[in-house]
Amino acid sequence: MENNILTMPPVKDAPFTKGGSLSVKSSRSPRREDHQTAPPAPLSAFQLESVALFIHVFGALSLPRSIGEIYGLLFSTPEPLSLDDVQMRLQLSRGSASEGLRWLRSLGAVNQVYLPGIRKEHFTAETSLRKLASGYLRDRIDPHLENGPNRLSVLETSIDPASPTAHFEKSRVGQIAGWYKFFGRVLPIVKALAGKF
Amino acid sequence: MENNILTMPPVKDAPFTKGGSLSVKSSRSPRREDHQTAPPAPLSAFQLESVALFIHVFGALSLPRSIGEIYGLLFSTPEPLSLDDVQMRLQLSRGSASEGLRWLRSLGAVNQVYLPGIRKEHFTAETSLRKLASGYLRDRIDPHLENGPNRLSVLETSIDPASPTAHFEKSRVGQIAGWYKFFGRVLPIVKALAGKF
DNA sequence: TAAAATGTTCAAAAAATATTGAACATTGGT
DNA sequence: ACCAATGTTCAATATTTTTTGAACATTTTA
Numbered sequence: 001m002e003n004n005i006l007t008m009p010p011v012k013d014a015p016f017t018k019g020g021s022l023s024v025k026s027s028r029s030p031r032r033e034d035h036q037t038a039p040p041a042p043l044s045a046f047q048l049e050s051v052a053l054f055i056h057v058f059g060a061l062s063l064p065r066s067i068g069e070i071y072g073l074l075f076s077t078p079e080p081l082s083l084d085d086v087q088m089r090l091q092l093s094r095g096s097a098s099e100g101l102r103w104l105r106s107l108g109a110v111n112q113v114y115l116p117g118i119r120k121e122h123f124t125a126e127t128s129l130r131k132l133a134s135g136y137l138r139d140r141i142d143p144h145l146e147n148g149p150n151r152l153s154v155l156e157t158s159i160d161p162a163s164p165t166a167h168f169e170k171s172r173v174g175q176i177a178g179w180y181k182f183f184g185r186v187l188p189i190v191k192a193l194a195g196k197f
Numbered sequence: 198m199e200n201n202i203l204t205m206p207p208v209k210d211a212p213f214t215k216g217g218s219l220s221v222k223s224s225r226s227p228r229r230e231d232h233q234t235a236p237p238a239p240l241s242a243f244q245l246e247s248v249a250l251f252i253h254v255f256g257a258l259s260l261p262r263s264i265g266e267i268y269g270l271l272f273s274t275p276e277p278l279s280l281d282d283v284q285m286r287l288q289l290s291r292g293s294a295s296e297g298l299r300w301l302r303s304l305g306a307v308n309q310v311y312l313p314g315i316r317k318e319h320f321t322a323e324t325s326l327r328k329l330a331s332g333y334l335r336d337r338i339d340p341h342l343e344n345g346p347n348r349l350s351v352l353e354t355s356i357d358p359a360s361p362t363a364h365f366e367k368s369r370v371g372q373i374a375g376w377y378k379f380f381g382r383v384l385p386i387v388k389a390l391a392g393k394f
Numbered sequence: 395t396a397a398a399a400t401g402t403t404c405a406a407a408a409a410a411t412a413t414t415g416a417a418c419a420t421t422g423g424t
Numbered sequence: 425a426c427c428a429a430t431g432t433t434c435a436a437t438a439t440t441t442t443t444t445g446a447a448c449a450t451t452t453t454a
C-alpha cells in the first residue's frame with residue numbers, strides 16, 4: 001500500500017508530489033552512479049509537473065511510483081517515446097521501464113505506435129477517459145465482483161442453521177448481496193458517463 | 198501497495214483469501230509465542246469466512262490485512278466487541294488492534310457502543326452502504342479532488358507560451374480538467390445510489 | 395491519591411512490495 | 425547462420441509499509 005494508512009487516515013502526500021515541486025527523483029535514495037552511456041535528457045517544466053501530478057494520482061490508487069512517472073512522461077510528451085527514451089529520461093532501470101510500460105499497456109493506458117522505418121516500439125499515453133476507466137475497472141475491479149457470488153455462497157454455506165446466531169448471519173449475507181447489487185448497478189453508469197468526457 | 202502490481206497485472210489473490218479457506222493466520226510467519234494471558238477464543242466458521250472475505254475486499258482497496266480482519270470479525274459477530282476481544286480473537290498485537298479500530302472508526306466503518314455498566318468501549322460494524330461509501334469517498338477520494346484545481350493551475354503555469362509544444366500542452370491541461378469534471382459528476386451519483394442499498 | 399484497568403503511541407522488527415541490472419530471449423538485417 | 429539491436433525476466437537488493445510490544449497516558453474505582 002502506498003502509504004501508512006494507519007498513521008495518516010485521510011490522505012498522504014509524498015513530500016514532493018504536492019504543489020509546485022520540480023524534481024522528479026527528490027525522495028528516494030541514490031539509485032545509480034551515472035551511466036555514461038547517454039545524455040541526461042532533461043525534462044521540461046511541464047513534463048516535470050506532469051510526472052509529479054501522475055505520481056500523485058496513481059499513488060491515490062496505490063500504484064507504484066514508476067508507473068506514475070512513466071504515464072506522466074508519456075502524457076506530457078507530444079512524440080511517441082521508446083522504452084529507452086522513457087528509461088533514460090526518467091532515470092529508471094530497464095526492468096522498471098519495461099514492466100511499467102507493459103502494465104500500462106495491459107490496462108490500455110498507453111498505446112503502442114509503429115513508426116515507419118524505425119525498429120524500436122514507441123508509446124503514447126491514452127487519454128480517453130472511457131478507455132482508461134474501462135481498462136482499470138476491467139483489470140482491477142470486475143474480477144473481484146465476478147468472484148462475488150462464489151464467495152457469497154461459501155459464506156452462506158458456513159452458517160450452521162442450528163446455531164442461535166444463524167438468523168443474524170443470514171441477514172449479514174443478505175447485506176453483502178445488496179452491496180454486490182449496488183456495484184452491479186453503479187459500474188455501468190460510471191462506464192457510460194466516462195464515455196461522455 | 199497490497200500486491201506486486203507489476204508482476205501480476207490483473208488481480209492478485211492471496212493464497213488463503215480465495216474460496217473456502219478456514220484459517221485466519223495461515224500465511225504470515227510465526228509472530229508470537231502464545232501468551233498465556235487468555236483463552237484462545239476460537240472463531241466460528243462464519244466468522245472465519247467473513248474475515249477471509251473482508252481481508253480480500255479491503256485488500257482490493259490496498260488496505261492492510263489487519264483492517265480487513267478487524268472489520269470482518271465485527272461484521273460477523275452479533276455482540277459488540279471490545280479492543281481486547283478483537284485483539285485476542287484475531288491474535289493481533291495491541292497496537293494493530295488499536296490503530297486498526299481507530300482507522301475504521303474515523304472512516305465511519307465501525308461504531309462505538311457504550312454498554313451500560315461496562316467500562317471498556319465496544320465496537321460494532323457499520324453496514325450501511327451509504328455510510329461506508331461516503332466515509333471512504335470523504336477520506337480517501339475527495340481530498341484528491343479538492344487539490345485538483347490547485348494542481349491544475351500549477352501545471353498550466355508551467356507551460357512556456359513561446360514553446361512549440363505550448364498548444365499540445367494546453368490541450369493536455371484541458372484533458373485533465375475534463376477528468377476532474379467527470380469525477381465531480383460521478384461521485385454525487387454514486388453517493389446517491391449508495392443510499393438506496 | 396494510589397492502584398488497576400483501559401487505551402494510545404511509537405521505535406524497532408518483520409513482511410510485503412518495488413526496483414535494479416545482468417542474463418536470457420527475440421527479432422531483424424546481412 | 426551470424427551479429428547487433430531490442431525487449432523481457434527474475435534473483436538479489438532496496439524501499440516502503442505493516443506489525444509488534446513495551447512504555448506512556450488516561451480514566452475509573454476505591
